[in-house]
Amino acid sequence: MTQQIPSTEPELSGVRNFRDVGGLPTVDGRRVRHGVLFRSGHLAHATEEDAAFLDSLGLHTIFDFRNASDQKLEGPDVELPGVRNVNLPLSDPADGSEFWKMVRDGEIDQLRGILGGDKGADRMIASYRTIVTERTTEHSQVLHALAEDSVPALMHCAAGKDRAGLSIAVTLLALGVEREAIVTDYLESNAKHRRYKVRRSGSSASAYSPEVMELLSPLFDARAEYLTAAFDTVEETWGSVDAYLEQALGITPELRERLRERLLD
Numbered sequence: 001m002t003q004q005i006p007s008t009e010p011e012l013s014g015v016r017n018f019r020d021v022g023g024l025p026t027v028d029g030r031r032v033r034h035g036v037l038f039r040s041g042h043l044a045h046a047t048e049e050d051a052a053f054l055d056s057l058g059l060h061t062i063f064d065f066r067n068a069s070d071q072k073l074e075g076p077d078v079e080l081p082g083v084r085n086v087n088l089p090l091s092d093p094a095d096g097s098e099f100w101k102m103v104r105d106g107e108i109d110q111l112r113g114i115l116g117g118d119k120g121a122d123r124m125i126a127s128y129r130t131i132v133t134e135r136t137t138e139h140s141q142v143l144h145a146l147a148e149d150s151v152p153a154l155m156h157c158a159a160g161k162d163r164a165g166l167s168i169a170v171t172l173l174a175l176g177v178e179r180e181a182i183v184t185d186y187l188e189s190n191a192k193h194r195r196y197k198v199r200r201s202g203s204s205a206s207a208y209s210p211e212v213m214e215l216l217s218p219l220f221d222a223r224a225e226y227l228t229a230a231f232d233t234v235e236e237t238w239g240s241v242d243a244y245l246e247q248a249l250g251i252t253p254e255l256r257e258r259l260r261e262r263l264l265d
Helices: 048-056 068-074 097-105 108-115 119-134 136-148 163-175 179-190 210-220 224-238 241-248 253-263
Strands: 037-040 061-064 084-087 153-156
Touching: 037 163, 097 108, 108 119, 108 210, 119 163, 119 210, 119 224, 136 153, 136 163, 136 241, 136 253, 153 163, 163 179, 163 224, 163 241, 163 253, 179 224, 224 241
Parallel strands: 037 153, 061 084, 061 153
Antiparallel strands: none
């Protein structure tokens, strides 16, 4: 079974990578309920029309996984009346503000040095593994909140691909969603209209040359190998998804069932 993609999506001009993850199938034949769990890139550039659409979703909580550096670069989220905003910074998948400064400002030789060969992809894989092992407190907080009262919820980071992607994946694992469907949803971030826009300081053609874009692609792609590395880390570290949820995140069978009642049809 694979994910069923809704036939229509909202046209949000200032918010990238928005989607409802409703419809994803679980291993026991249920599906994620539509209208309760959303994901996107940051909301800092949301237009009035975007904000009106987001307001119409009846959101209870917005989880923002950006750090202070991200928020300084992009700005704070648009404020939606009556919506709780929870900021839970996760490790930056590309390793901090200095690294991103290099991405924006670095010359081709510098980019070759830090991203050439498999270095870019290896960096992303390492960061996914790190988030899984070191951000258990944050992911526990998210799942407990969803089980208690925080739906409908929207999860986002900057691009809505890595930190939000992992947090959505952890949530879907807790719901018992099929692994293939989780990966399929994750890879939807590669769609042209969803992708985070690469921003470089220079405006010349050389700043966005084919070689530069090729070197940067591992940072801006959603690649199955990244998410698979996170899944493998769970298995290697805790032995199973069930053990990870219970031992690392404190998700008891009772709380997991409450989560399923809130988010599944």
